[in-house]
Amino acid sequence: KPLVFSGVQPTGNLHLGNYLGAIRRFVMLQDSHDCMYCVVDLHALTIAPDPVELMKATREVTAAFLAAGIDAKKHIVFNQSRVMQHAELAWVFNCVARMGWLNRMTQFKEKAGKDRENASAGLFVYPSLMAADILVYRATHVPVGDDQKQHLELTRDIAQKFNNDYSNRIADLGVGVEMMSGEEKVNGFFPLTEPLIEGPAPRVMSLRDGLKKMSKSDPSDLSRINLTDDAETISKKIRKAKTDPEGLPSEADGLKGRPEAENLVVLYAALAETSKDQVLAEFGGQQFSAFKPALADLAVAKLAPIATEMRRISADTAYIDSVLKDGGERAGKLAETTMKTVREIIGLVSS
Ligand code: TYM
DSSP states (O other): OEEEEEEEEEEEOOOOHHIIOOOOOOHHTTTTTTEEEEEOHHHGGGGGHHHHHHHHHHHHHHHHHHHHHHTTTTSEEEGGGGGHHHHHHHHHHHHSSSSSHTTOOHHHHHHHHGGGSSSSSSHHHHHHHHHHHHHHTOOOOEEEOOGHHHHHHHHHHHHHHHHHHHHHHEEEEEEEEEEETTTTEEESOOOOOEEEESSSSSSBBOOSSTTTOOOOOOGGGGOOTTTOHHHHHHHHHHHTTOOOSSSSOSSSSGGGTTTHHHHHHHHHHHHHHOOHHHHHHHHOOHHHHHHHHHHHHHHHHHHHHHHHHHHHHHHHHHHHHHHHHHHHHHHHOOOOOOHHHHHHHHHHHOO
């Protein structure tokens, strides 16, 4: 049965990009799949967050998952650090992944900035831990936004190299499953995970610069709509969103070369669960001064109930922690099953 896994970092400021690109899709996949949704607190350590803030953000992301409609009883919601097998498998993958592969990661280059010598080693091996998150459950499907594409390609590379390096051992122990690796049929232990980068808004852009993605770390709060923003703040941010002097075109083609205009139309379409063309059929020919208030109303209507529910859930820390504990226990059992076999495959004496 296909297993969905995805993670969100507890680094503050969950925003509309996280919601449309990831969390809303997590909710949608629940009916058709077994799902595991993880608050990746170990990943957050790569940028040395304040400990109290880290705990707060971990609970806030959990509250967002639940408020958005993730069912933590039917599925599994937990924080990464509770299941130590993630870190164990990440070490194994550090020994599988090549320096050259990690060196090519654009997210590392962006986050490390100019002062690379001073970036944490954890930031460099971040993708090995991400591969471990997914593969410790042998998950097959991973819903993410477009910015995670390269990391998921690396996850496949790691799985493939592991399967290949240990192919004899996997066959001897009889623990492989038949799978396609390109054109070839192979007997591998780890699946080659499918990224699910789809939906209407895999890459939501900054409200201040249509060429930059909306991000938790942008210093300008006007660049993003946070899931906790109130109605007035949402309206203000949309009113101040950068646009060009033209009005709205009547077809999606007319958005070419107009990244800010396109982003606002994409947001409307995604929130209304319709297409860009449909939005332009309604608003084509109008000015942004007319479109923006409609977008603001829609955003408030869709986000306010989630914000209210997040606040309600956030008030009950004990409840949130009990969800994470229960999820962590269930996840831990699954992870240990995989790791028992991994230890045997790679030759760690553990009996
Ligand atoms: P993170 O915490 O940066 O983001 C969480 C999710 O939100 C998506 N996202 C966006 N989608 C559309 N438009 C945007 N502007 C936008 N910004 C963020 C991200 O693509 C992501 O899906 N490395 C991951 C966390 C992670 C993970 C994993 C994900 C750790 N282990 C295993 C999947 C599987 C990250 O930093 O996401």
